Amino acid sequence: MATTATVHAHAAPQGFIRKYIFSLDHKIIGLQYYFLALVAVFVGMFLSLLMRIHLIWPTAVLPLVGEIKPETYLSLLTMHGTIMVFFVLTTAPQSGFGNYFLPIQIGAPDMAFPVLNMLSFWTTFLAFVAMIAAFFVSGGAPLHGWTGYAPLSALPSAGPGEQLGADLWVISIAIFCVASLMGALNFITTLLDLRAKGMTLFRLPLTCWAWFVTAILALLAFGVLLSAGILLLLDRNLGTSFYVPLVVVNGTVMGHKGGSPLLWQHLFWFFGHPEVYIAILPGMGVASQVLSTFARKPIFGYKAMVYAIMAIGLLGFTVWGHHMFMSGMSPYSAFAFSIMTMAIGVPSAIKTFNWLGTLHKARIRFHSPMLFAIGFVSLFVSGGLSGPFLAQPVLDIPLHDTYFVVGHFHLIMGVAAIFGIFAATYYWFPKMFGRMMNESLGRIHFWVTLVGTYAIFMPMHYLGMAGHPRRYSQLTELAYLHDLIPVQQFMTYAAFITIGFQFVFVFNLFWSMFKGPKASDNPWEATTLEWTTATPPPHDNFGGHTPVVNHGPYEYSVPGAPRDYVMQTDPVTATAH
Amino acid sequence: MSEAVAHPQALAETYEPSLFGTYSKKIGMWLFLLSDSLTFGALLYAYTYGRISTPNWPTPFHSESIRNATLMTAFLLTSSLTMVLAVRASVFGNAKTQRWWLFATMACGTAFVVLHGREWSNLIAEGLTLPVFPTVPHHTASAEFSNVAQTVPQFPATFFGLTGMHMLHVTLGVIYLGIIALRRTFIPILLGLWLIAWLATPAYSPFHYGAHVLLAAAVVCGVIVWLKPKVYDSSDVEVAGLYWHFVDLVWMFIFPLVYLMSTRII
Numbered sequence: 039m040a041t042t043a044t045v046h047a048h049a050a051p052q053g054f055i056r057k058y059i060f061s062l063d064h065k066i067i068g069l070q071y072y073f074l075a076l077v078a079v080f081v082g083m084f085l086s087l088l089m090r091i092h093l094i095w096p097t098a099v100l101p102l103v104g105e106i107k108p109e110t111y112l113s114l115l116t117m118h119g120t121i122m123v124f125f126v127l128t129t130a131p132q133s134g135f136g137n138y139f140l141p142i143q144i145g146a147p148d149m150a151f152p153v154l155n156m157l158s159f160w161t162t163f164l165a166f167v168a169m170i171a172a173f174f175v176s177g178g179a180p181l182h183g184w185t186g187y188a189p190l191s192a193l194p195s196a197g198p199g200e201q202l203g204a205d206l207w208v209i210s211i212a213i214f215c216v217a218s219l220m221g222a223l224n225f226i227t228t229l230l231d232l233r234a235k236g237m238t239l240f241r242l243p244l245t246c247w248a249w250f251v252t253a254i255l256a257l258l259a260f261g262v263l264l265s266a267g268i269l270l271l272l273d274r275n276l277g278t279s280f281y282v283p284l285v286v287v288n289g290t291v292m293g294h295k296g297g298s299p300l301l302w303q304h305l306f307w308f309f310g311h312p313e314v315y316i317a318i319l320p321g322m323g324v325a326s327q328v329l330s331t332f333a334r335k336p337i338f339g340y341k342a343m344v345y346a347i348m349a350i351g352l353l354g355f356t357v358w359g360h361h362m363f364m365s366g367m368s369p370y371s372a373f374a375f376s377i378m379t380m381a382i383g384v385p386s387a388i389k390t391f392n393w394l395g396t397l398h399k400a401r402i403r404f405h406s407p408m409l410f411a412i413g414f415v416s417l418f419v420s421g422g423l424s425g426p427f428l429a430q431p432v433l434d435i436p437l438h439d440t441y442f443v444v445g446h447f448h449l450i451m452g453v454a455a456i457f458g459i460f461a462a463t464y465y466w467f468p469k470m471f472g473r474m475m476n477e478s479l480g481r482i483h484f485w486v487t488l489v490g491t492y493a494i495f496m497p498m499h500y501l502g503m504a505g506h507p508r509r510y511s512q513l514t515e516l517a518y519l520h521d522l523i524p525v526q527q528f529m530t531y532a533a534f535i536t537i538g539f540q541f542v543f544v545f546n547l548f549w550s551m552f553k554g555p556k557a558s559d560n561p562w563e564a565t566t567l568e569w570t571t572a573t574p575p576p577h578d579n580f581g582g583h584t585p586v587v588n589h590g591p592y593e594y595s596v597p598g599a600p601r602d603y604v605m606q607t608d609p610v611t612a613t614a615h
Numbered sequence: 616m617s618e619a620v621a622h623p624q625a626l627a628e629t630y631e632p633s634l635f636g637t638y639s640k641k642i643g644m645w646l647f648l649l650s651d652s653l654t655f656g657a658l659l660y661a662y663t664y665g666r667i668s669t670p671n672w673p674t675p676f677h678s679e680s681i682r683n684a685t686l687m688t689a690f691l692l693t694s695s696l697t698m699v700l701a702v703r704a705s706v707f708g709n710a711k712t713q714r715w716w717l718f719a720t721m722a723c724g725t726a727f728v729v730l731h732g733r734e735w736s737n738l739i740a741e742g743l744t745l746p747v748f749p750t751v752p753h754h755t756a757s758a759e760f761s762n763v764a765q766t767v768p769q770f771p772a773t774f775f776g777l778t779g780m781h782m783l784h785v786t787l788g789v790i791y792l793g794i795i796a797l798r799r800t801f802i803p804i805l806l807g808l809w810l811i812a813w814l815a816t817p818a819y820s821p822f823h824y825g826a827h828v829l830l831a832a833a834v835v836c837g838v839i840v841w842l843k844p845k846v847y848d849s850s851d852v853e854v855a856g857l858y859w860h861f862v863d864l865v866w867m868f869i870f871p872l873v874y875l876m877s878t879r880i881i
């Protein structure tokens with residue numbers, strides 16, 4: 039078969055429902071994902087605030103949850119982690135912005151499979167509803183953390199939230215897996231098949247590369263998590279013993295025997311480590327795009343960036359064991375996992391140095407997207423430096439399951455990815471909504487968030503080194519934890535301020551959507567295809583024609599060119615040298 | 616919504632050639648199969664894990680089970696052949712022949728599922744069962760199978776887990792082919808099958824509840840056919856064929872691992 043692609047030039051839909059609710063337009067679906075993530079992030083933030091409050095005022099009676107018992111605390115942290123990882127960090131950068139901008143940046147009229155795209159959003163939505171429902175069933179939300187370690191997660195009698203709440207949790211995750219698989223194969227096919235003439239692989243913006251590799255990771259990783267979840271459901275509901283050895287809960291011998299909790303850890307982390315890259319790679323793509331645009335320089339080492347993304351994706355599948363050093367592992371395996379883990383530091387460092395190289399001697403335009411992109415790099419470095427510490431089994435023995443790990447992954451995965459989302463929002467807002475966001479509010483938002491997140495998460499490293507365990511709700515009973523309470527207080531105050539200032543962002547977002555100054559088609563003087571079309575883009579993205587690409591994605595300050603940037607669709611003569 | 620399929624020539628001028636030189640739907644299916652093979656890979660990993668970590672893994676299947684499973688395998692292999700013939704007919708544009716070969720494939724798939732269901736029911740009656748499956752009334756379990764289920768719960772767990780997932784895949788495959796062959800006409804048929812399956816199975820059988828998969832599938836297919844009411848072309852048959860052969864291939868792993876390697880050798 040020599041045919042290449044089937045183009046889905048479906049007509050613009052009529053009527054509110056088909057246009058905005060069950061839309062097949064990748065742009066609308068992207069926005070749906072984005073707003074789903076926005077709702078989720080506020081739920082997640084609210085839960086974290088409750089936890090922070092409880093840590094320093096343990097007797098306080100809180101709104102909506104009442105008095106926080108130790109198991110309530112565990113429910114809060116489980117739901118916080120799960121919602122943040124799945125419904126925010128996986129949803130917004132990849133499914134949200136990727137959906138909106140991947141087709142436009144490659145010159146396609148839509149995704150390869152628009153119906154599948156719509157189905158994947160609505161399945162994600164269903165998963166979110168199931169997850170939230172876990173709060174409201176008898177027993178409440180599950181206690182097993184976002185990692186869902188068995189046997190706790192496999193035994194309904196193990197605690198109050200482990201009954202129906204935990205079933206809903208597993209079902210939600212399984213549905214989420216299916217949704218992500220549908221999304222991932224759509225992204226990959228679109229990128230392979232629907233690139234406009236001239237958009238060769240090495241002319242793809244780095245955002246597209248990041249979304250592409252992320253989709254491959256998702257395709258491979260979520261399939262495994264799906265299996266893990268199905269087996270967990272069987273253990274919970276059909277009495278099988280995949281993950282459960284002979285256990286006694288509160289004096290009662292459970293009917294299980296012969297299973298292995300380590301099986302869950304292997305399957306979970308085979309997904310879990312790639313998942314952290316699913317969360318961060320799109321942010322890396324956005325950072326590259328934004329840094330290059332606002333530094334008015336080509337990205338330093340474009341090809342190295344591409345290969346680094348691929349290397350990270352590949353190595354990401356070989357290191358899951360570093361989460362299990364303390365679970366009882368042969369020292370030889372631990373050594374192998376440790377070496378592979380530290381090897382990931384190499385492509386990560388390549389990316390970091392290339393970002394710095396892009397900034398070197400640049401005439402930087404400090405607009406809000408740029409501030410957040412620089413903030414992303416800063417957080418990625420600060421969070422990444424603690425990785426090689428944890429990657430060594432000897433150091434991980436004291437540090438595992440302490441606040442040190444919490445600090446590590448919040449900086450690198452949590453906040454760095456969030457900064458990627460912010461950078462993307464400020465950068466693409468004009469294209470998505472046709473108006474500009476307020477610059478001063480953006481700057482205030484940036485500085486408070488940057489300082490605030492460091493204030494919250496940096497001290498966690500000291501707590502961890504002092505031996506403070508994670509997932510503890512009572513700090514008053516043990517003397518050495520009691521002595522550390524002032525640090526916890528500082529972190530809670532910082533969290534209050536930081537979370538409070540996120541409302542500045544939300545205000546800016548919605549106010550600018552309706553009242554912001556009108557944006558031109560290319561307000562940032564950027565080069566990629568989304569800036570060549572109308573603002574906001576028409577239903578088929580380019581108004582009836584397909585762009586022809588003549589240039590690489592980051593041709594800024596090209597000598598001899600009439601302007602300081604050459605758009606990807608500019609005629610070839612523009613760079614005559 | 617009108618689906619404009621542009622002429623290949625026009626496409627070649629506006630788009631870069633696809634990396635794999637084939638159409639999107641086929642790539643999409645290959646990607647799905649890639650991820651599904653990881654899903655099954657994880658299950659097989661769990662099976663291996665359980666088997667290796669259990670001393671004295673039992674080998675209780677006698678020739679009756681093996682004969683039945685061999686017959687199932689034969690049906691599945693035949694169905695792959697009929698699927699190939701369906702694809703061939705569709706390439707030649709022979710809609711009628713293609714439809715008949717699809718029906719033949721579906722028949723073989725259904726035979727596989729029915730035989731497998733019978734096998735499950737027998738094993739459950741004999742005592743090789745999961746804790747939540749009710750005991751079969753008026754039937755005394757065999758001491759040997761009950762003993763396996765008691766002492767090595769990993770055995771029935773992996774058996775039912777793996778073959779259950781595979782059976783689900785075959786069932787969905789039959790439905791998929793039905794939609795390709797008959798489009799929306801198949802949905803009432805599917806609902807009929809659901810009713811039959813539900814009413815024909817006794818309440819203690821896991822298939823009594825499993826039948827609802829058909830109902831769920833009918834709803835999902837209804838939504839999809841409503842959203843994409845187009846007529847299917849030969850590429851759909853080819854893509855469905857990929858799925859069918861994959862499910863067949865998975866069985867070629869499960870059959871030796873789960874059955875043959877657990878046969879009692881006298």
Ligand code: HEM
Nearest residue numbers: 314318360361379383425426428429438439443447450451
């Ligand atoms: C140089 C790169 C990195 C290295 C060497 C590294 C190493 C590690 C190690 C060894 C652990 C396990 C610690 C323990 O549980 O005892 C860990 C945990 C974690 N890392 Fe990284 N990491 C790196 C980059 C990243 C990135 C880029 C992300 C996310 C975008 C990330 C997210 C996480 C998360 C979420 C956890 C904790 C999971 C949990 O237990 O809940 N890491 N890291």
Ligand SMILES: [Cu+2]
Nearest residue numbers: 311358360361
């Ligand atoms: Cu990891």
